[in-house]
Amino acid sequence: MNQLITTGGWKKITAAASKATKPSFAAVAYFGSRGDKLLPLREGSNLVVDASLGAVTTGITDPKALRRLHDEGVKVFSMPLLHAKAFAFDSVGFVGSSNASANSATRLIEANVAVVDAKTLKGIRTFVMSLSTDCLDDDAFDWLEARYRPPKFVIPSISKETHRRLLTQIMPSDQQGYSGHQVQPTSGAWREFFGIDLDDVEMPTLRLRNTKTGEVFDRKVVRHAKVITLDIPEAVPGALLEVWYVGLNRYDYRVIGPANSKFKALDKELRKTENPSWVSGRLWIVT
Template sequence: MNSQFVSKGAWKSLTAEAKSARKPALAAVAYFGKGASKLLPMPSGSHLVVDASEHAVKKGQTHPADLRRLQRDGVVIFSSPSLHAKVFVFENVAFIGSTNASERSSRILTEAIVKTSDRAVVRSAKAFVKSLCLDEMGPDRLDKLQKLYRPPQLPGGVASPKPARVQLPRLRLAQLRPIDAPEGSEATEEKGLKVAESRRKKKRGYIVESFWWPGKCPYYEGDKVVQVTECPNGQRLIDAPADVIHTRPWRGRDGREVTFVYLELPDVRRVSLEKLAKRLGRGAKKNLCKNGIVRDEDFAEKLLGNWNQL
């Protein structure tokens, strides 16, 4: 028995499984939107159950023309107006989760599925889908429904938007060295730490940590910071992304200015730059050595999204 929770790339996994399937598959998925036949290219002889009611078609939730494409490839189509489940079975593997078959689900929404080869679960999933295969949709019926189809609308009558990125927080890389703070700044650092401790939002699994920055401080409360610390042996170690919860400036008698930056940091082990760069892929090592705002959104997304897997 093997089960896996998939929260990233759910449709990538489903599409790959559908393409590689050599035997007829079974699927029950509430809505089957425009372009869904490419997301779920089921082999000939497969059975697919969707909500192909007039209501779903008029709302743009189910696209009869995409169902006809699969039908021409030998897939048997059924309609179940009360369907809300999303269950996919390919030979000895079942996927169960939140994924409707649509470009919106694939490219915009945050979805999750469980992939399992547990025999009892796969057997039950097959039986569930088969129990819904009651109202078969013929070609003529699907063609008539296609005439009723209207593109999906969002509130206000606006058509579904183009895929958009998740709004990321401002992310900065801080290239640091373990150097003591200026003499005389100790009291300011301690006062700042007390304020930072009082502003903590996450007590369990997080710690408060700080570093000092010379001159004008580029860090602001609410920023996300990844510390890259160069050790005496030359190795660079990287901390998990942390939230700036407080900053406190200090000025010495000689006019020297520094700012203490306090972070709410996940209490997890640091990782070497080489290991993280390898995980994040091409160009990551160069990006990780930069200082300041991470402007490459793809890189920022990978860095924030993959850290917890390390």
């Protein structure tokens, strides 16, 4: 039965490639520096990518990753303007949106359909074979590697240049209100990051998206006598709150507790980064 996969797509594709006992067939437009790890094709497999000069000089296809597969006996072909992402392994195939890149594996929202029927798998193999016309050899890889340039672009949704970011501590004093999770960024953080001041006539309603779960909900900013609060359901004392400004009254966020593997690095950043606007109390920075 076919299955739509919207989370962990590359884990399933990588597992299928690793378990394959026969040569596989894959057409994937862009192939990043970790592409050979994401797609560990066995000897004799056919791989078609966009290894054109434009794709290589902008860094969206890394010829070194392709050469590593080539050295393992994979036949690598280039097809300019390729945009397909289709994979056929022994008894399962995938068709969807995922390029063989770290961004696709860890950051972007992808959708892939896993297929198991023989007719569709045959169709994928036939499609890949139809694109397998320009086989890259060692001379081609030498030429491409000399022209490769690491990517300089960033994904807007995670770009520090595009979206400002607030990192702040969650304190015991935040456990108040009807939910017990009323986070109280300091007045400096409210002004500098949210553009909100205690003296404002009206407090806005913010649309929040939890980057871990994808849940989206609206929360009213609440003014008290001396503080401004915002309800963050997952907020617990001792954790860190990381927030990104992504649009008009729209913010992405995540709560990172001490047990999280990223906590130490973020806590160190918070303590080491100079903040001229900080006065006292909880630590916070805007980057």
